Amino acid sequence: MTDPLERALAELSRTEGGPDTLALLVRDQDTRRMLLLRAVLDAAEAADPADCPPAAKRRLREDWALLVAADRTAEGPSPARARLTHPLTGPWARRCLTALTARDHTRTAELQPDLAYFSAVAVAAAARAGLPFTTEVTARDGVLCLPSLGALRTARAGGAEIGIRHKNGRLTLRQRGACDVHVRLEQGIGAWSGAPAWTPAHALPGLLPGAAPVPLDDLDPYRTPPRNSGRLAFSGPTGPDHAERKRWLQAWTGTAQALRTGGEQRLAETVTLLRCLVPLAPPPGSDGRGSSSGTRREAFGALLSTTPATATAFAATLVHEMQHTKLAALSELVELHRAGPEARYFAPWRPDPRPYDGLLHGTYAHLALAGHFQRTALAEPARREAAWAEHARYHAQVAAALPALVASPDLTPVGRGFVDGMAAAHERLSARPAPRGHTARAQAYVKAVRTLWAQRQPPTPPIPNR
DSSP, X not given: OOOHHHHHXXXXXXXXXXHHHHHXXXXXXXXXXXXXXXXXXXXXXXXXXXXXXXXXXXXXHHHHHHHHHXXXXXXXXXXXXXXXXXXXXXXXXXXXXXXXXXXXXXXXXXXXXXXXXXXXXXHHHHHHTTOOEEEEEEOBTTEEEETTTEEEEOSSSSSOEEEEEEETTEEEXXXXXXOOEEEEEOSSSOEEOSOTTEEEOEEEOOSSTXXXXXXXXXXXTTSSOOTTSSSOOOOOBOOOOHHHHHHHHHHHHTHHHHHHHTOHHHHHHHHHHOOEXXXXXXXXXXXXXXXXXXXXXXXXTEEEEOOOSOHHHHHHHHHHXXXXXXXXXXXXXXXXXXXXXXXXXXXXXXXXOBOHHHXXXXXXXXXXXXXXXXXXXXXXXXXXXXXXXXXXXXXXXXXXXXXXXXXXXXXXXXXXXXXXXXXXXXXXXXXXXXXXXXXXXXXXXXXXXXXXXXHHSOOOOOOOOO
């Protein structure tokens, strides 16, 4: 019998992944999340009282006890586990652990409000489990976010204390200097209140009948990386209004069919892996018409994206980003390469040199897109020419990037098999090529991009005479 991991590697190298393979990735990521949370709690217990006061440690223990009670009380799937493995809990946990273990203590000032957010996670899970409770939580910057429920704008700025009581699906939020806010939980995602200070959480319907709704999260304080982090160049979070949410829903409604046209695999992996959508603002300088998207390693299952223009465009975005999700999860299971972070590789889709891992990720995503548009061209006469043009471009780009991947001496034995599987998948796509005109234009485009890239690179310093 084939080892499950060997089978997963073979399937994933083709940019595929059956139910067992996808379940393996999800299981491993959920386990890692729980271990990360345990590490946060242990680090808090061991922290110096100056960094994590006794009151904060005690509150963390109380929050964990509430989560355990919610886990034991719930009938069916545990809302406590769902909240702890939710994508956006990952960035919060990573941020807390970094601050708790930092030797220079540069982030301890931010640690207390970060740790206090765990109370909101526990409250949301306990309420979803139907557990009656009374507690008090601390808002942050004038807002109390209760994940999957909504957010309350507090009467006072800063870290206001909010009393919370839950019974029979109703929350009562009490704060000094303001009227009580009564909130009724809705099934799935969101909670309703007539109070102007309350903003409910929103979700899009499941991609397939019976599938879970997908949160459209514009409230979570950890939904995007800090703007000064020097990491991914996301365009920044946004809070969509009613018209914008309608645009999301219109594009989303046709996304399942657009994914299915490009292969049942693409729809299946999206339903399995996508847990959360985070709306992004248009990129700066785009006059509101630009688009961007991305994923975060520490937020498995989250997709950050500007408002989709069409279902077809969003399907391509999902195909692209789900490959990053799969490859990032696989890279935590096995070591594919030992290449360093030096940015020196040509990638036909980027103007700047890429590190080996970045080239691997980009090539993997573009290989999946080449297959997606090839199947679309063969199945959809109305979109055939546009789909062939997209296929030809992605196929030519992958052809230009594969030699550097395959030739790397930094590949592990597992990684070499994986990259060879990618090359074989690319070769199989060549059996049904795009019409000659599309292929010629795509190859000319890649050649021009390579020439321009080479001209931009700094000259190689001469070798000194010895």
